[in-house]
Amino acid sequence: MSLSPNSRDYLSPDINSSSQYIRRNSNIENINQPSNLQSSSQHARKNSINGDLTPTPSHQPAHTITRPRRSSSIIQHLEPDTIDTKIDQALNPNLNANWVNQKGAWLIHIIIIIILKIFYNFLNILNNDWKWTMTNLTYNIGSYIMFHQVKGTPFEFNSGAYDNLTMWEQIDNGDQYTPTKKFLMIVPIGLFLISTHYSNYNLNLFLLNGLSCLCVVIPKLAIAHRLRVTLY
Amino acid sequence: MASSLVISTTTTTITSIATEILNRQLSDGQNLPPPPLSQTWQVILNTFIHHFLKFLNLLNKIPGGPVVLRYIKSSYQNDPIRSLFEYCLFIFALTYFFTSKKKENKSEIVKFSSKEIDELCNEWEPEPLVKEVINLQEWQLKSIPEIVGQNQFNLKKIIINNNTYNDEKQSIKNFASQDFLNLNENQRIKDAAEVEIKYAGVGACGPPNFYGTQDVHVRVEEDLAEFLDSEQAIIYGQDYVTAGSVIPAFLKRGDLCVVDRNVNNAVQKALIVSRADIEWFDHNDMDHLNQILTQLKPVLDKQKPIKRRFIVTEGLFANSGDIVNLPKIVELKNKFKYRLFLDESLSIGTLGITGKGVAEHFNIPRAEISITIGSMANSFASSGGFCVGVSSMVHHQRISSNAYVFSASLPPYSAKVTSQAIKVIKENIDSRTGQSKLMTTLHKITNYTYQTLSRSSNTNLNCYFDIVSSPQSPMIHLQLKETYREKLNLPLLYGNSSFITTGKPSQYPNKFDEYFNLECFLLQKVIDLILTKSNILLTRSKIILEHEDLPVLPPHLLINLSASVTKSDIDMLVESLDAVVYSIFKNIQAENDLINLTNEILNY
Structure with a gap:
């Protein structure tokens, strides 16, 4: 789909390139000594194993051909981050995800839910069942977009090291079952239980609440970490 | 009160089903096949529910229990599947809450005991911040010209390798500066x-x-x-x-x-x-x-x-x-x-x-x-x-x-x-042609230099050097002819091609390359000789092989022109270059001759 940095394996040990020096310079082990280079046939004019150290190695772009094809399955895991990406991620604190750990950021979820409920209370066309359902739905849609839809960071400070990760995956560097993640998991479940309760167990509303709750709970599971579902 | 109500309703259903099954068995005696599995299952399920509710009733006795019980009671609403979903979700939330923290990159983190850490720290020897200059490279430092006085086209005095060059009668022509307009x-x-x-x-x-x-x-x-x-x-x-x-x-x-x-x-x-x-x-x-x-x-x-x-x-x-x-x-x-x-x-x-x-x-x-x-x-x-x-x-x-x-x-x-x-x-732009006079001077002299350099009368120069730069470039790159380089068994390119072939720069910097060193030295000999003989300072491409990530072209002899160069300077330059090239390259005709230069490098 895209030329993602992960599609090329930066980690693979680069044996060829390092060995080519060894071969070329194998006869000058101690270079501080006067030269013991010999005029010999060992020293080839093409000084690399593959013969790629020539003015034109081949008229083929190297990477479009070696770049691995994406599998066509609907569900696939992101390839693990390369060492370069991890270094870039560690260079600066991830300001995009770190604020979630603040106590105020926890509180704001509760406050937002209360404000939403108050807002819907003012809409008199809705009965009480719908008011709770709407509160639940709004919170779930909002948190889905925020935590699971948008990828990357809004401001650039890691050379795009987080570009493939959702905010949920960025929180606590992808560690699972951390206090913040526990809190964020429990909020939609609690809200669902409360809203079904107050919507008097109307079956349709129950389905609406339940499905929207699952939509934000399932992506938060540990098994869904770095999992991508592509429907189109 | 409420809880007992729940219990009473369920117990009646259990008893009614059980009596039904019993009645059937009793009425039809041995003629009937054993009751279908679903019925047995229902009995088991109902018994389970019965006991489950019994436990739920115990909640009444703990503080806060009645609230939970009231919630459960009103949530039941004759729809066990819905309740089951809620219970599952609740239990899931509890398990999630009580699961302990799991590190994402656990497998990659190596744990050391404090003793091991001490050992590793003691073993560690820091690499020098700057690599020591090896014997074979020292000439490169010595060959950097030191200009006494202002850096301009006509130099009064320069020092290379502790040798002072200053001619009272004639100034040294500087073809090494990149100040092309001589500003x-x-x-x-x-x-x-x-x-x-x-x-x-x-x-x-x-x-x-x-x-x-x-x-x-x-x-x-x-x-x-x-x-x-x-x-x-x-x-x-x-x-x-x-x-x-x-x-x-x-x-x-x-x-x-x-x-x-x-x-x-x-x-x-x-x-x-x-x-x-x-x-x-x-x-x-x-x-x-x-x-x-x-x-x-x-x-x-x-x-x-x-x-x-x-x-x-x-x-x-x-x-x-x-x-x-x-x-x-x-x-x-x-x-x-x-x-x-x-x-x-x-x-x-x-x-x-x-x-x-x-x-x-x-x-x-x-x-x-x-x-x-x-x-x-x-x-x-x-x-x-x-x-x-x-x-x-x-x-x-x-x-x-x-x-x-x-x-x-x-x-x-x-x-x-x-x-x-x-x-x-x-x-100083000419209003008629729109050309800057300064630029025109530079272009004219560049043009003249290329013509003079590529004249067929420079037999030696043509024999050993190719002009690789464009005829418009005031920075003239002369590279040893490929046929001659082949004779000396010099490689086509230096360095490594990892960046080109894999898209990632090589993990290790290029190592010292003796052939590269020798080829650079060969050009330095030309520079030194032409400076002694004709008071002309040339330069060569100064590439630090260790810092290059792409394949490195062979070193070039550089003639940097500037706007104040005159045609007679060029004539003199080409003439003496031709002679100097002959006197240096006539002795170096095979790989062995090149390698024999090593002693000269060490004694530079």
């Missing part, structure tokens, strides 16, 4: 610098955004933008970092660069720092570029969201002295929708009728080049780098280009000198 000697530029130093001192005292911008900086940005026919310019304190700061400001992971295989070291490092994906096209090979862009097209068409794409190349190549095929590149980048990044460090002030670089040389509007970077340290006789382009592009750099934000600003006198240099280049 170093211009009195007005010297005066401008002096006035500015007296007024503002020698340093700008801070990064541009933090007290580092003075009036002259703003003026030089305006002058550069106007001179290069672009909207805006931004200046950097040093030219080497310009590419390394501008490219990462616009490119990051997942963005794509299609890059010439022969770009200079600054651009190589900039590309590595940016983390962008890189495709390489053969040096100035437009067919190859076209082929790569065509192959990338289907991949990029599907790309969502669209990432930035650049074609990165140089105007006048520092490594080989040839000129980019700009018309074709512009055509291709418009066809395939790429942006163009052009390093015009050497071409501005040397190419084009008024010195506006390679764009003017090919008569292409500057607007076609999205990002142009250049150096003020060459033709402008100043220091620092700059970047020109549209306002939004320049503005983006003011807060997100590392060297601009974090690095000290250009000294004010350098900025002033650049403004003055631009004025000098612009002011």
